[in-house]
Amino acid sequence: MLLISCPNCGPRDETEFHYGGQAHVAYPENPDALTDRQWAEYLFYRDNTKGAFAERWVHSTGCRQWFNMLRDTVSYDIQAIYKMGQPRPDMERADVNTSAATTPEGATK
Amino acid sequence: MAETATPANPETLRAARRSPASHLAPTFESGSVAGTVALKEIPFQTMVGIRVDRNSDAGARLASVTGGLPVACGEISGDERATTLWLGPDEFLVVAPESAHDSLGGDLVRALVEALGDDPGQVVDLSANRTTFELSGIRARDVLEKGCSLDLHPRAFRAGTALATEIGNIPAMLFKTGEDSFRIFPRASFADFLGRWLLDSMREYASPEVP
Missing domain, CATH: 3.30.70.1520 (Heterotetrameric sarcosine oxidase)
Incomplete structure (x- = not known):
């Protein structure tokens, strides 16, 4: 079981949390202008990263607040926990491709 | 907000109410171990x-x-x-x-x-x-520790602290009111299950300790 450090409540069991999928999937600026394909990609297409993955979690049994977490999908190592709205902490690193923030489908796997 | 103005006769209204664990009150009494651990509902x-x-x-x-x-x-x-x-x-x-x-x-x-x-x-x-359970006695912490993953040791969980957590897989608020007394606030629909779960957890302390 993961021990997740909620930004408000401190370390708690994974069972107190719910998963919210990939983080930093921005809502399209002009949804009307999208093709069906692009809209489907926004709604349903997500990265399947091997390695560091930014995802959303909610402390549903505790403070009921959402936060972002950078987790290694191979080792389950939690690398960072940061607030909603904050940029991914390792964005500036050149070796991480995070173009997924705007175009989920366009991200290199 | 719905109108909850004072009714004509509050006593009649009060007598008609049933708390979520009222049917367990006799069981709570018989399941409590004097001087060791006691459970009751505060409705x-x-x-x-x-x-x-x-x-x-x-x-x-x-x-x-x-x-x-x-x-x-x-x-x-x-x-x-x-x-x-x-x-x-x-x-x-x-x-x-x-x-x-x-x-x-x-x-x-x-x-x-x-x-x-x-x-x-x-x-x-x-x-x-929610309803309120009061669990008290020297074994109260041991009872809770069977189903709560928080660190309930007094050095980490002091009297006058309240945390939202899971007890016996039930989401509840756990409020430590004194060194050996806790108040648990489960939602009404979980009161029956959690009441029975706590009783089950308390049962071993009614028997003599096996050395």
Whole structure:
């Protein structure tokens, strides 16, 4: 079981949390202008990263607040926990491709 | 908010109420081990949910009614009239005795609604949402530790602390009121299960300890 450090409540069991999928999937600026394909990609297409993955979690049994977490999908190592709205902490690193923030489908796997 | 004005005869209304674990009251009594661990239900406590930015004007007004709003996880505030538990950064639960409810001649809910006024936030009468279990005695912590993953050791979990957690897989608030006494606030529909779960957890302490 993961021990997740909620930004408000401190370390708690994974069972107190719910998963919210990939983080930093921005809502399209002009949804009307999208093709069906692009809209489907926004709604349903997500990265399947091997390695560091930014995802959303909610402390549903505790403070009921959402936060972002950078987790290694191979080792389950939690690398960072940061607030909603904050940029991914390792964005500036050149070796991480995070173009997924705007175009989920366009991200290199 | 639904009108909860004082009815013609509060005693009639009060006599008609059934608390969520009232059917377990005899079992709680027989399942308690004198001097070791005791469980009982404290029915019908007045509970009011508050959502407000505690740094706003409305937050300050509400804090003046409740005797302060807790700042961080685990903290409580309040006076002899009501205790306020921290549920989230902008979410609090005011717990007061039954007599504080407006339908029984109190004024807690009305005072909080008036304090919030038209500002952003909410004040909701949640008295029927949760019930209260009181678990006390020298074995109370051992009983809880069978189904709660929090560190309940006194060095980490001090008296006067309340945390939202899971007890026996039931989401509940756990409020440590004294060195050996806890109050548990499960939602009404979980009261039967959690009451029986706690009784089961208490049962071994009725038998002599095996060396």
